[in-house]
Amino acid sequence: xxxxxxxxxxxxxxxxxxxxxxxxxxxxxxxxxxxxxxxxxxxxxxxxxxxxxxxxxxxxxxxxxxxxxxx
Numbered sequence: 001x002x003x004x005x006x007x008x009x010x011x012x013x014x015x016x017x018x019x020x021x022x023x024x025x026x027x028x029x030x031x032x033x034x035x036x037x038x039x040x041x042x043x044x045x046x047x048x049x050x051x052x053x054x055x056x057x058x059x060x061x062x063x064x065x066x067x068x069x070x071x
Contacts, residue, residue, distance in 0.1 A: 002040045010054035013061055025033050 006014075006021075011031050014021055023033030035043075047056045 002037065003032055003034055004040070004053050005032050006057065007052075007054040009044075010057050013058055017061060017065065 005021075005026065008031065010027050011020060011023070011033075021031070021033045021035075023031040025031055043053065043056055043060075045051070046060060051059075
């Protein structure tokens with residue numbers, strides 16, 4: 001499973017919708033967390049050029065929440 005580093009804000013958004021991801025808090029305030037290979041590949045396909053993993057996840061969650069609210 002790949003490790004990825006996400007920001008505190010990203011982790012908080014994930015935790016507001018899902019169970020918070022497990023991980024280790026880093027000295028810089030970010031989190032190191034494991035994600036499965038399929039999710040990693042999916043996120044890599046959705047990431048925009050020069051977009052951080054956290055920004056990608058935040059964008060996807062906001063879009064999903066917005067779409068859910070419109071249904």
